[in-house]
Amino acid sequence: MKSKIAIVISALFVALTMTACGSSEPADAPSVADSDKSIVQEKLNKKQTKTQASEVEEPAETEAPEADEAAPETTPAETEAAQPETDDTGTNILVAYFSRADENYNVGTIEKGNTQVVAEYIADEVGADSFHIETVTPYPTGYDECCDVAKEEQENGARPGISGSVDNMEQYDIVFLGYPIWWGDLPMAVYTFMESYDWSDKVVIPFCTHEGSGLSGTDSSIASVTGAQVLTAIDMRGSTAQELNDDTKQAVRTWLEDLGF
């Protein structure tokens, strides 16, 4: 049954990519529910409240002791203990994305993956930290070879190892999660990533690139794997993202504005 589904998805992908050839249609901003905006606002306010609280906790300025007064001695350990445990001055927004450069459909050989182009743009717009989800074993540079490896991983339910990890994941209340569609699904490495963290109280905002399949229900998969609140995603053709013309940038900006950023 599983392999039948894979065959159907494969056939669909081939059909979709054939029709996608040479097209680079402008990306559309999705329509965002008002409830998404209030959820984002609540998370952004959470950050503000944390920052204000840490400002209040700052020790009051004291007069410098006179030269003959003995200054209280503090050890480096004591000084460190006085610092807040988490860096509340940092952002509470993370852009985590999987993206592969090299040879890909409809774009030839590229230096920066299509999804990475969108990820960098989002991070710039909202002032987020970024994490590139990269597998320990890189995927083949050739498109066909990569398709074969990805298909095998999907059929086996593989969880490829990821290099590095997000420092201080607890700091982030909003996570933009970006990926290409691979065989009608998320790349398996994105499952490894999602299963590596605790998503309680986080909001996930997906974005994806593809060549005709659209989101393919990946937003629902993200919700069921992470258990997080998942807001309205944006998806666009990878070839369009690679060019990232003004229309595409505008679509991303409109989506972000509608979400309340």
Ligand SMILES: Cc1cc2nc3c(=O)[nH]c(=O)nc-3n(C[C@H](O)[C@H](O)[C@H](O)COP(=O)(O)O)c2cc1C
């Ligand atoms: C292994 C593989 C599988 C793919 N499967 C699909 C698919 O099922 N549907 C689709 O529309 N595009 C598919 N694509 C095209 C990619 O989704 C598209 O090129 C995307 O923009 C690549 O993003 P990246 O450069 O960030 O990796 C596939 C590409 C690869 C390499």
